Amino acid sequence: xxxxxxxxxxxxxxxxxxxxxxxxxxxxxxxxxxxxxxxxxxxxxxxxxxxxxxxxxxxxxxxxxxxxxxxxxxxxxxxxxxxxxxxxxxxxxxxxxxxxxxxxxxxxxxxxxxxxxxxxxxxxxxxxxxxxxxxxxxxxxxxxxxxxxxxxxxxx
Amino acid sequence: xxxxxxxxxxxxxxxxxxxxxxxxxxxxxxxxxxxxxxxxxxxxxxxxxxxxxxxxxxxxxxxxxxxxxxxxxxxxxxxxxxxxxxxxxxxxxxxxxxxxxxxxxxxxxxxxxxxxxxxxxxxxxxxxxxxxxxxxxxxxxxxxxxxxxxxxxxxxxxxxxxxxxxxxxxxxxxxxxxxxxxxxxxxxxxxxxxxxxxxxxxxxxxxxxxxxxxxxxxxxxxxxxxxxxxxxxxxxxxxxxxxxxxxxxxxxxxxxxxxxxxxxxxxxxxxxxxxxxxxxxxxxxxxxxxxxxxxxxxxxxxxxxxxxxxxxxxxxxxxxxxxxxxxxxxxxxxxxxxx
Numbered sequence: 001x002x003x004x005x006x007x008x009x010x011x012x013x014x015x016x017x018x019x020x021x022x023x024x025x026x027x028x029x030x031x032x033x034x035x036x037x038x039x040x041x042x043x044x045x046x047x048x049x050x051x052x053x054x055x056x057x058x059x060x061x062x063x064x065x066x067x068x069x070x071x072x073x074x075x076x077x078x079x080x081x082x083x084x085x086x087x088x089x090x091x092x093x094x095x096x097x098x099x100x101x102x103x104x105x106x107x108x109x110x111x112x113x114x115x116x117x118x119x120x121x122x123x124x125x126x127x128x129x130x131x132x133x134x135x136x137x138x139x140x141x142x143x144x145x146x147x148x149x150x151x152x153x154x155x156x
Numbered sequence: 157x158x159x160x161x162x163x164x165x166x167x168x169x170x171x172x173x174x175x176x177x178x179x180x181x182x183x184x185x186x187x188x189x190x191x192x193x194x195x196x197x198x199x200x201x202x203x204x205x206x207x208x209x210x211x212x213x214x215x216x217x218x219x220x221x222x223x224x225x226x227x228x229x230x231x232x233x234x235x236x237x238x239x240x241x242x243x244x245x246x247x248x249x250x251x252x253x254x255x256x257x258x259x260x261x262x263x264x265x266x267x268x269x270x271x272x273x274x275x276x277x278x279x280x281x282x283x284x285x286x287x288x289x290x291x292x293x294x295x296x297x298x299x300x301x302x303x304x305x306x307x308x309x310x311x312x313x314x315x316x317x318x319x320x321x322x323x324x325x326x327x328x329x330x331x332x333x334x335x336x337x338x339x340x341x342x343x344x345x346x347x348x349x350x351x352x353x354x355x356x357x358x359x360x361x362x363x364x365x366x367x368x369x370x371x372x373x374x375x376x377x378x379x380x381x382x383x384x385x386x387x388x389x390x391x392x393x394x395x396x397x398x399x400x401x402x403x404x405x406x407x408x409x410x411x412x413x414x415x416x417x418x419x420x421x422x423x424x425x426x427x428x429x430x431x432x433x434x435x436x437x438x439x440x441x442x443x444x445x446x447x448x449x450x451x452x453x454x455x456x457x458x459x460x461x462x463x464x465x466x467x468x469x470x471x472x473x474x475x476x477x478x479x480x481x482x483x484x485x486x487x488x489x490x491x492x493x494x495x
Contacts, residue, residue, distance in 0.1 A: 018159070019205070046259060058260060062263065063192060063205075109258070127401055132257075
């Protein structure tokens with residue numbers, strides 16, 4: 001077992017982990033944060049997207065041991081828990097989901113997409129969101145939500 | 157997944173020492189986007205992982221002097237969005253930005269990218285927890301077990317460079333662009349440092365498809381260098397896929413042109429998605445040199461690049477697709493002249 005020290009949603013986390021543990025399993029099974037979803041577990045769907053040191057990554061293909069000393073943000077840490085993040089609100093307002101399973105990953109990818117400066121056109125949004133698959137096909141709403149949230153995020 | 161030991165050395169020397177001390181079954185890991193995935197599938201079964209990402213000062217991108225220098229731990233996203241690379245070497249930046257997704261590009265390194273393994277579905281169908289070999293025979297995964305892709309579902313398989321033992325496609329985009337641009341790979345290992353041309357890094361499958369790289373045990377990639385050339389500006393990476401984004405290439409072409417007016421002085425052409433290794437098309441380059449670039453000449457070069465291609469049962473489309481991909485890439489690169 002390895003001893004892991006990191007910060008998840010701003011809180012220090014310190015626990016023993018098996019070297020085989022993925023960041024996704026650490027978040028869901030060890031820390032009990034169920035927002036981040038396991039879709040394919042092979043880096044093909046994007047449902048497990050989280051931020052590590054403000055960069056979006058796939059938690060299913062990240063060894064948990066790699067987040068030693070790093071800051072991890074999951075969907076639970078996106079807002080203060082009372083109000084919605086502008087991207088979350090835009091997803092609701094634009095009907096950007098049907099079943100909702102891919103949504104936490106979509107939102108984490110979308111927030112990063114805006115911060116990277118890759119949400120400046122519909123084409124760019126579609127390209128830079130291509131790692132997040134929506135089985136229900138809510139793409140039109142997802143693109144609209146990102147276009148609506150982007151200027152609001154820049155104001156914040 | 158089999159258990160393994162895990163260490164995070166903080167210098168290349170410590171990493172090499174850890175590798176040597178670990179003995180059989182040691183593997184370096186950087187982003188882990190291929191290795192961890194294949195470990196979940198039981199295809200890769202390392203006993204010791206030496207994570208090199210805690211090494212500091214091995215992720216710079218240098219564009220001064222006569223060569224471009226990419227240190228191994230620079231991420232794909234960092235190099236893809238480097239403004240100078242985007243402007244002067246679009247073939248390099250496009251090969252990265254058209255690969256994977258932004259999440260994976262943030263994780264994967266430009267050094268590790270060179271060593272990613274094939275997406276051949278028979279190779280990936282590895283040993284489960286209850287079996288010692290995969291569901292399908294694969295000479296790359298289990299040497300001597302046979303090849304299920306030959307005579308099987310071969311739509312994605314190679315038409316160039318394949319052998320009786322293996323038809324798996326080399327999956328990368330960045331390696332194809334680097335092959336076109338005469339890159340060199342800097343290696344560091346137990347016996348010291350050495351530099352190899354990228355052409356010597358990749359092996360044809362022949363009768364030993366399990367040996368894909370000429371890297372020796374304990375060697376790690378520390379940097380990639382590319383000689384600067386004015387051909388970089390008139391360059392592109394064209395990737396043809398089943399969907400518009402986030403898919404592996406069915407065929408791809410990395411091309412760069414040195415031009416005197418409309419006439420080609422020097423050409424760089426390499427192909428991806430169709431061959432068992434990044435495929436330099438020198439004969440196609442010869443077709444272009446000294447000629448005025450026309451659509452007809454571009455197609456002739458593309459057809460020359462695919463000369464000697466052999467199709468299986470349902471992948472003959474790749475021969476025509478490869479030729480057209482080269483032709484379209486040449487036309488795009490030509491329009492970028494004099495930028």
